[in-house]
Amino acid sequence: MEIKDMILVYLETVDGQIVKVSLEALNAAKKLAAQTSKAVAAVLVGDAGAAASAGSYGADAVLTVAAEDHQAESYAAILAELYTRYNASCLVLGSTRDGKELAARVSAKAGVGCVTDAMDLTAEGGWVRSIYGGSLQETVSLEGRGVVTVRSGTFGKPEETPGRTAPVTAVDVETGALRAVIKETVKELAESVNLEDAEVIVAGGRGMGSAENFKLVHELAELLGGVVGASRPAIEDGWVPRNHQVGQSGKIVAPKLYIACGISGAMQHVSGMTGSGYIVAINKDEDAPIFDVADVGIVGNVNDVLPLMIEEIKARKA
């Protein structure tokens, strides 16, 4: 299949599985493809294990590239080379930390525009994104070419069609000499948190009061099969590692259920979690702004409410 002029979508994988926000990026690419009568080629770098599922989720072609060094410099060199080699009109990525770094590097290398955190694509081909911590929206036109990252929870996952396949082509890309070489990677246990793909997030804020009380957040998250999120003060106070932060300078999340415990609802936090399906907020201040975005609000002390919730859920499970 002729790859030239296609829309490229970079699929990030964890343990051989495509991450949810990359599937959303594939959906966004398909939406753009429908508007521009182009086809979509999925790109897998380093780990080609998900090549078959890329086809079943709707990619028209799959490019796999071997890479030893998992680092932004080499991955960006590979993606920029593919972008230029195949004269791609657009490269779409998920808005993960890696995705945003790659997008910036590729757009600079390829000399094209970049839109991060796109939430929608207008009928005229403009990418909609929120600015100023979510208080305004803007529509950006890339005028035919560019790099886009897609915000989690906005484009939805494409339908999977079991048995649908796309031709897979292994391509070689020379990255040239890298300025940074990774000598050793140490994987912390805390790194394995995957807030972007979580269906349930229980998040704690300054209102939890202490690291000891924060254990209630962990307990409820575990009971619900979810993961722990946090506001910035909870991280700054050292109650939970930084990679749990939700918000403007943390992760953008879109779980089915988000439980905010002792979080005031500052714009910088809320802009990272309003894509959640159902929001429950617990706060002792009935005027806390978090209640404006909550589906259910509980006015009360987290140290009273959380043990009751935990007890009730345990009783129901039993």
Ligand SMILES: Cc1cc2nc3c(=O)[nH]c(=O)nc-3n(C[C@H](O)[C@H](O)[C@H](O)COP(=O)(O)OP(=O)(O)OC[C@H]3O[C@@H](n4cnc5c(N)ncnc54)[C@H](O)[C@@H]3O)c2cc1C
């Ligand atoms: C550039 C920039 C980027 C930022 N990025 C982020 C970000 O990514 N994520 C983020 O979270 N913040 C971010 N912030 C910080 C943000 O502005 C807020 O300061 C922060 O979100 C507030 O966290 P909080 O709600 O936990 O704390 P607070 O605002 O102090 O709120 C604590 C809440 O807990 C309630 N409470 C207290 N005790 C109890 C109790 N016992 N039971 C029940 N409720 C109780 C209080 O009523 C209050 O509403 C950023 C700020 C800036 C300037």
